[in-house]
Amino acid sequence: MNLQVGGQKLRFLANGPSIPDELLMARDEGHVVFFCGAGVSRAFAGLPDFFGLADKIIDKLRVEPDSPACKLIQDARTSVPGAISIDRIFGLLEREFASSDIEEAVTSALKPPENCVLTAHKILLDLASTPQGTKLVTTNFDRLFDDCGRNLQSWQPPRLPDPLRSNEFNGIVYLHGRAKPDYGGAEGDGFVLSSSTFGHAYVSNGWATAFIRSILEQYLVVFVGYTADDAPVQYLLEALNTANRKKAFAFHAGNQKEAAARWRHKGVNAIPYDAPDNDHTALWDSLKAWAKRARDPEAWYEEIIATSQKGPAKLQPHERGQIAHIVSTHKGAEKFRLHEPPPPAEWLCVFDRYRRFAAPGNTDWLNPAKSYVNPFERYGLDSDPLPPSEHSPKQQPPSGAWDALEPNTLDVSTSSKDNLTAFHTQNPYYTPRLVSRLEQLGLWLARVCDQPAAIWWAVRQTFLHQNIQYYILQRFNTPDSQIHDNTRIAWRLLFENWEQPKNFYHDWFTLQSTIRKEGWSSSLIRKFGALLQPYLSIEPSPLDSPIPPNADTPQGHDRLIIRKGVTHPQPYKPITIPDEWCLPAVRILRQNLELALALEHEAGGYTYTKLAHYSETM
Known part of the structure; x- marks a missing residue:
């Protein structure tokens, strides 16, 4: 028995990402937590990316062009993606401005326009919601998930739900803080934004690390709207890379090789998708289709x-x-x-x-x-x-x-x-x-089973499980069965053929070894005759086609499917029978000859059997 070890994936659209089956099924069972990054709020709502956000903050705070923060932003524009982390830039700004002023500038830059399009947020909420509740974590500061009108419980530091309590972990977790309703600053304890606040959340105090660790130990995690080099991802996973955790997945714009290389060392399975010219349509159309599946x-x-x-x-x-x-x-x-x-x-x-x-x-x-x-x-x-x-x-x-x-x-x-x-059984059958x-x-x-393609496929099989054979026979016997007699005959011939021993030479050498050790007996004479007994063989037609007959082809169409013949077991070496055992051996061999004549009569002259003419040739 070959065991298929997972690995199957589902693609909702021809150009979309391939989503692992295990992730799809885990989501249906409420065992997945979606982590949503800045890309979610950029997709349809049009909120700024990092550089757009930085420019607005610089203007709002009136930062001098030659300040360390401005220089670092310019370096980030030209450097390798991820080489300069966003938290370092805000750490430099904290040297010149109060945290409250920075947070007010951030929320002002993130304030969504009127009639903001919430398509991406609604899709993610659909995916994160099951009968067991909603499990979504975001590192964004905007309130767009709340604006979807789902009336879900919202959480933010310093009070977070306990992931080990499924009835409590239900709603939207704003892990790095949330903007005030008027976007005039940060609620509660402020934002996790600079190097110092990231360090407090993930290292010195470690409340965010403890929260994420509990999630990773209990759930599969999916990252949407992040790159592998985003500061939240760096802090979320690098410190937990050796933790005992379930799988994590991340949607990544790029090819398979690049995606795997960017995420593998973080212990995350990349799910790549094509994004030409930074167009993420393939991702969002696929997530929309997945959300449709999730809703119904x-x-x-x-x-x-x-x-x-x-x-x-x-x-x-x-x-x-x-x-x-x-x-x-x-x-x-x-x-x-x-x-x-x-x-x-x-x-x-x-x-x-x-x-x-x-x-x-x-x-x-x-x-x-x-x-x-x-x-x-x-x-x-x-x-x-x-x-x-x-x-x-x-x-x-x-x-x-x-x-x-x-x-x-x-x-x-x-x-x-x-x-x-089991090793032993009460019923030998x-x-x-x-x-x-x-x-x-x-x-x-x-x-x-009455369709030509079913017989075409079955004749290429060594054997079908007894239960399946039984189900087919049951179909033959149902009162409303309209199965053609030719089809019934074809299946019964296949069943008969599958019952024949297929390990002749092994059994023949075993018989010879037994005779040498024990001598001839009535039992071994019967075994001798049974091994040499001819049988009807069913094989694919020599004029074989690599595809089956058309499913719409009516019975009676001129299509070759099977060949019927007779197999005569041929010993590799002759065997000597003592005189005293010749008579019973001859009797059994005579029976075999009579059977052979009957089988040859049944198969002879009609070597190639047409599906349309079973009744004439069988």
């Missing part, structure tokens, strides 16, 4: 699964990835299974990584130039690595490629003991049940 998860599931009716080949890679995200959990797989009408069987080619990464080929060997197809282009996910340009037919899928049909870490963590087998998510996919397969 049931409607989101319905909308996305409804798109699966088109078939995977008609969707974009990120849209197929959304279905992959859904079926990666029991809840999603169940909704997928119950949808009316059921999503087409062709989705098996997305769920099965061996089909996604199958070698390209032709669907019509009479017109190869016009029928060449690449399965990866039809079924690949946006999270998949690209296959090699020169694809070998025997090449395996990339290691770790997602596969819906194998257990994942979430399956194992939520499985009951009924899904696990007992087969451990599938994990609940895979069972839902098995029930879905039973609903679409």
Whole structure:
């Protein structure tokens, strides 16, 4: 059994960031805290960035151009981003001005315009809110989250909620202070703004450090609106880099390599997105789509699964990835299974990584130039690595490629003991049940087992779990079943084929070893005959296509799917039977010959079986 170890991601938009499944699910469960930085208030509300804020403060305070603070601001404009921290600049201003004057200048510069657009703040509040409450922390001084009109509890120093008490940690935490309602200065104990106030909050007194540590130990954290070099991030994480904490994530404008390099040493998982010309549309459109999912998860599931009716080949890679995200959990797989009408069987080619990464080929060997197809282009996910340009037919899928049909870490963590087998069992015919998510996919397969794509996929499998075979047989026996007799025959032949032993040479050498040690007996004669017993074999047609028949193809269409033949086990070495055991051996071999004749009659002359003509050839 291969265990899928997480790593699956969801992209809401083609050009948006890929958000890890674990983060999406943790948010739904109320286990995520959103940390919001200055970029949130710049996005739609149009509040100034650092340099715009600095210019307004300099003008408000009438700072001399040759002052140390002004010189440091000029150096910051031309230096490497993050080389000069904002707290140093305000530390220099504190040498010339009173803290209250600086805070009044800051709030004056941050005062939002009339009819300020609060789109970003509403999106973040939607994401931070679950039935368990709202958990949002901001290092911004503006009151725009309050202005959204949600009537949420607000917290600011010196009184902060206890993150260990979920009923208390509910609302908006203004970690570095909050402006007065008229933006005429700071409320309470003022702002955490300069080097001295940062040092007090995170080092000497450490109240902010204690608060953040409690959050990081209990929740997943998401940073939005920060860069890796922002002063709040530096203080928040560098002192806690060795702390025992859960994962932290940060949305980052840039490519994967750059994002990982900027955040990795802080112990944060970067979620990159493209932002050409400093345009963060891809981020905010994706967060808006995520917030829509957060507000009404049931409607989101319905909308996305409804798109699966088109078939995977008609969707974009990120849209197929959304279905992959859904079926990666029991809840999603169940909704997928119950949808009316059921999503087409062709989705098996997305769920099965061996089909996604199958070698390209032709669907019509009479017109190869016009029928060449690449399965990866039809079924690949946006999270998949690209296959090699020169694809070998025997090449395996990339290691770790997602596969819906194998257990994942979430399956194992939520499985009951009924899904696990024991060393001993009371029932020799007992087969451990599938994990609940895979069972839902098995029930879905039973609903679409009459579609050509289902048989096309199944004939390429070594075996299907007994429970899934049972669900398909149940579908055959339902009173309202409209399954064609040809389809029933095809599945039953597959079931029969899967029951045949596939380890002949191992069993043959074991038999020889036993005979040498114990001599011949009636039991070993029966074993001898059973090993040499021929059986009907079902394989993909030699005129194989790398993709299944069209889901809309009616039964009776001229499409080759399977080949039926007879397998005759061939011993590697002959075996000598003593005279006294020849008669019973001959009797058993005669039975095998009679069976072989019957099977050859069943398969002979109709080697290539058309889906449309099962009744004529089987």
